[in-house]
Structure formats: C-alpha cells, structure tokens
Amino acid sequence: MEKKTGAFDKLTLFIENRISPPLIKLSNMKYLRSLQNSFLALMPYMILGATATLINNLPGLFSKENGLDLPGVQKALTAIITPISPILLQVVFVTINLLALLVCLLNGYNLGKINARKYHVDVNENVTSVLSAVSFLCFIDFASLSKNFDWPAYIMGSPSLFAGIIISIIAVELYTFFIRKHMVIKMPEGVPPMIAEAFVSIIPVTIIVILMALLGQGIPHFDFLQIFGKIFGYLVIGGSNWFTQFIGWFLDRLLWFVGLHGTNIVTSVMGPIWTKEITDNIAAFAAHRPIPYMFTEQWINNYVRISVFPIALLCLISKVKRFNVVGKLALPGTIFNIAEPIMFGLPIVLNPIMFVPWVIGFSATFLFNAALSFLGIAPPMIAMTVWTMPAPLAAFIGSGFRLSALLISLLNFVLIFFIFYPFFKVLEKQELKLELEDE
Numbered sequence: 001m002e003k004k005t006g007a008f009d010k011l012t013l014f015i016e017n018r019i020s021p022p023l024i025k026l027s028n029m030k031y032l033r034s035l036q037n038s039f040l041a042l043m044p045y046m047i048l049g050a051t052a053t054l055i056n057n058l059p060g061l062f063s064k065e066n067g068l069d070l071p072g073v074q075k076a077l078t079a080i081i082t083p084i085s086p087i088l089l090q091v092v093f094v095t096i097n098l099l100a101l102l103v104c105l106l107n108g109y110n111l112g113k114i115n116a117r118k119y120h121v122d123v124n125e126n127v128t129s130v131l132s133a134v135s136f137l138c139f140i141d142f143a144s145l146s147k148n149f150d151w152p153a154y155i156m157g158s159p160s161l162f163a164g165i166i167i168s169i170i171a172v173e174l175y176t177f178f179i180r181k182h183m184v185i186k187m188p189e190g191v192p193p194m195i196a197e198a199f200v201s202i203i204p205v206t207i208i209v210i211l212m213a214l215l216g217q218g219i220p221h222f223d224f225l226q227i228f229g230k231i232f233g234y235l236v237i238g239g240s241n242w243f244t245q246f247i248g249w250f251l252d253r254l255l256w257f258v259g260l261h262g263t264n265i266v267t268s269v270m271g272p273i274w275t276k277e278i279t280d281n282i283a284a285f286a287a288h289r290p291i292p293y294m295f296t297e298q299w300i301n302n303y304v305r306i307s308v309f310p311i312a313l314l315c316l317i318s319k320v321k322r323f324n325v326v327g328k329l330a331l332p333g334t335i336f337n338i339a340e341p342i343m344f345g346l347p348i349v350l351n352p353i354m355f356v357p358w359v360i361g362f363s364a365t366f367l368f369n370a371a372l373s374f375l376g377i378a379p380p381m382i383a384m385t386v387w388t389m390p391a392p393l394a395a396f397i398g399s400g401f402r403l404s405a406l407l408i409s410l411l412n413f414v415l416i417f418f419i420f421y422p423f424f425k426v427l428e429k430q431e432l433k434l435e436l437e438d439e
Helices: 007-027 030-056 058-062 071-119 125-137 158-180 193-217 224-233 242-257 262-286 297-305 309-316 321-335 340-345 352-374 391-398 403-438
Strands: none
Touching (some): 071 158, 158 224, 242 352, 297 403, 309 403, 321 403, 391 403
16 A cells, blocks of 8 residues: 655655755765865854853843843842853853854865865865965954954954855865975975975965965955955845845845854844834834834844744754754754854755755745734734843733734744755755765
C-alpha cells in the first residue's frame, strides 16, 4: 500500500528536486564554503557574547519605562548584575564587537586552505590568516584613536563585517596569485622548511600590506569601511507608509543574509522617523486621540521580526546532531531575541537553501501582518519596550495590553515555523548524508 504524500512532503520534494540543486551548487562556491566554516568556528563566541548581552540587559525588562513595572525585581537584578557588568561588557566587546576582525582571521585561514587544495600550490593558511587580519586593520586610522583605544562602533564589529570579508578575500586571492606565479624568494634546498616558508611569504606579504595601507590611509578623505556602510544605508528610503517600511524590512533581511547587521543599517536611516512615530503614538494614546501611525519600529519588532525561536525549535527536534546542539544552545537566547547563534551556527548567513524562507518568507510575513493591520485586527503600538523582551509579551504591553496583539505575535511564530520547515528538511537531509559519510 502506497504511503500518502502530504502537502509538506510534496513541497519538500519540490524544493529538493527543483530549487535546492542550483542552491546547493551555489553553496559549494569556495567563498561561501570558507565563510560558512568561519562562522561555524565563531559560534561558541557568538553564543557567549549574546548571552552576556542578555544578562547585562535583564534589569531593563522589569523597568516601568520598558513595560514591566516591577521595581523590586529590577532593583534586585541590578544589585546582582552591576558588580559583574564590566566583565559582561568585556565579553561582549571581545566577541560580538570584534566580529569583523575575527571573521577576517578565520576566512583568511579557510580560504587559503581551500586555494592550496584547489590550485595544488603551497599556500600557507597561517600566513593568509594573519595577512587577512592585517589587511583589514590597514583600513583603520589608528593615529586618530584616543589613548584609551576608543574606536567608533563601526570599525571592528558587525557593521564592518561585509567590508572585512571583501578585504580578506582580496588579500588571500592576491597572495595565491603571487604563489602561483612563483613571485617569491626561493631559498636553497639545505635551508630548514620553516625558514624557507617565511622567506616565501616576504614578497607577497610586503606588496599586499603596502597596497592595503595605501588604499586604507593613503587616499585623503577616503574611509572605505564607513563609505561601504553608508552605501547600504542610502539604499533605504525613510517613510512611515507600509511600502517604504516594507522596502526597509526587505533590505534588513537581505543584508542579514549576506552577513551584515541589517537591523543596525536600516535603523541608522529609519531611526529618526521611527522615534517620531512612536512618540506621536504615545502622545495620542495619552490624549485619547486616534493613533496616527501603524508601521512603527515596535510594530515590526513585535509582529514581524519576533525572533528566530521557531528556527531554534526546528534545530532542537532535528535528527542532525550538529543542529540539535545548536538548538539546545540557542533556544534560551532566542526567547529574548538573541539571533546570532542561529544566524552563524546553523547557519542562515550565506546559506543559499535558507535564502527563500529568510528573505521571501519573512517578507511575506510582513505583508500578512500589514493586511491584518489594514483590516483593524492587529492593533498599533503605543508603548516602547526593551528589545530583549519576548515578542508576544512586548506586543501585549506595547499595544496597551491588547490580547489580540499577543495572539497575533504568537501566530507569527507558528507561521515562521511552517515557512522554514520544508527548507530546513532539505538542509537536514543534506547534513544527515554528510554525518553518515563521516561515520
């Protein structure tokens, strides 16, 4: 007797047979493989930094300004966390705030290793790792930093991640080119291998670092890292209507997919508009007037962005051992909107199979909630809550304690789960095959 095929099985088969082959082919590109290996290696540090961020912000969950008016709980948590706050902030700084630099180091190593195998040449991955990091640092104006080494936020962290990736790729490819063309210093056969390798790197490293320093600091009024960030910022056109907000949301998802902190980039442009919207809504609510703005930052956070909790749940129930471990580690943080362990641990970043649910799926969720808002089903937001507050609770408080907002937020968790489900199953099948080969 033939087994009946359900709708999700049919969709999974369609994705597996029609959509996934070109995506899998794309995922085998050396640059994507190198970056995925780099992000996987960084997963423990991202989890550590995300957890430290969550703990450091716990008291804010219970303040009157951020929704929960429990001063006793806030005071108790503040007393506990304040003494260890410098340690927590240090952990955040050396993990999340150094993300671009760490990715440069790892991507330089992994890409160098791949190039050595691909071209059958003696590309030393240790050299390409350090070279990538040094090349990235060439674009930072250390002369302008204070004696406390207090650099702007964009330099080392996720806002510079994509620029750092480009720099590391260029540095490794240039180094590989020099090695393949034998533009190196060759030592006599009697010289020990370690010393010979050091001399082999002298000419390529010298030329590449000087070139990077010239591009980074040799051109007046040229800041590649900042300019690159602004280019993406200018892509988002501010506005309070649903269409411009949707464009901003779509870019948010797209930028996150390629490894940029899309939320920070979009917020840098939309921030002033969002601030005006929510303050006007609060004033209108206090004066018992109609709420003027629907599509606020809080509306996006509480209805659409919610969290990656459904994806972490998929990982938790997965048959893949690695996914299962990622789910166990990431699930508690995702409740409080910590996304990095899933973004870089699954990963979603630069994972072609995850492109459709992450970009298209979340965009469809935006349109679904916009329709609910136009129909008067989803209430607008009239209060601000701390970003680490779970989305359903934030929606309940932010809407003025409307139960419908809480239920809609929970409904969106279910929608995201089923949007990701068939694509996750394809990824799971691919990983299970790899696990069997390893065993």
